[in-house]
Amino acid sequence: KIPFATVTKFDEDGNITNITASNFDDLTGQLNKTIEEYGTNNMYVIKIKGDFSNITVRSVEKQEKPYKEFTDVAAVDQKVFNHTDQTGTLVAVYFPEYMNELNMHGWHLHFLSDDKTKGGHVLGFNGLKGSAQIDEIHEFNMILPTDDTFKTMNFTEDMSNKISSVE
Template identity: 40%
Template sequence: MKLFKRTLVFIALFIFLTAPASAQSQNSMYQISTINALMQGVYDGDFTVKDLKQHGNFGIGTLNHLDGEMIALDGNFYQVKSTGEIKVLSGEAKTPFANVVNFRADKVGQIKTVGNFSELEKALDSIIQDKNYIYAIRIEGIFTGKTRSIGAQSKPYPSLSAAAKKQVVFDIINTKGTVVGFWCPEYVSGINVKGYHLHFISDDRKSGGHILSCGIEDGKVQVSRISDFRMVLPSGTAFQAAELNKDYSKELAEVEKSK
């Protein structure tokens, strides 16, 4: 009888200790191309939304020709066009740059009120503490701020910095929706956007885009630590000819927050 009880205790302890590790092993990010390639105007990819869905149900990116902002939420993939229209993407739609995960929250927090992007960063920093990992971030709440989208580009493609100068900015006020995005550490510079890279989509699917500035009320924060990372590179000549070793951090910072 004592042996039986000890066995049960061991089994319970084993399940408790191994369950978090099992959950974390599923937090894998799948990335198409590099942010430096996008900065150089590599806007054509062979990877489809159907491909992305095999690797994740949550994420952000853009579409071929830099045609709008991509948002993946709960397995549905959306395009925020420069007109403000939000379209559900077909499986055949292609992307030159995207990041997706099968979202599984391992930390949950609350944001009562933040008035600007800097305050949001500080609030998220208090939740994200192991700064050597990538994190997927989901925030449900009431959003007020500015988002943007960029219209489809024509060849010869301009750099992302040049294309962003013609971005369309949307004012969003007291709108329920979800922030979707990632936080990446400094060492991913050139591969992805270091720091916070966030998109927004409203619950009614009528507004959204890449977040330039924001305030959030009654926010429910869910964070997923990424312990596995896979990147797939394009095979086209544009990517092969791109100068990927250049430091674009200054230009990228302007693109991310330009208004």
């Protein structure tokens, strides 16, 4: 049971043979230029296999009912890990701005080390060298919960500031 997931059957539509990025902003700037060639109104998943001088990731503890808002979870149950000299895979997910009401627009990155012992939501990194595969996505399916809690939940609150605060 997972509260949220972005899942795709990865179908390589392109690649980038040599990526070097000094940090998170440098990489996302390069990825933005890459997807401009494909079209910025599509969704993308980009797998980047590389070596990182340093990478900082976060994960949160498993939650039990009654579930807390993620902003509260991140403030109390978030663990931050800083790893040096890591080889692994970044998974970069991109949603266009017009989908912002369904998913956070822009780039969202997760990391998994090659030995599968380190990973999480990427907060930042330094010194990436690697290569990437690009999957251009043209379909979006959403599966909603069927329980009574979801059926009566109030979704009218603007969550953009809360989401930005934990990203």
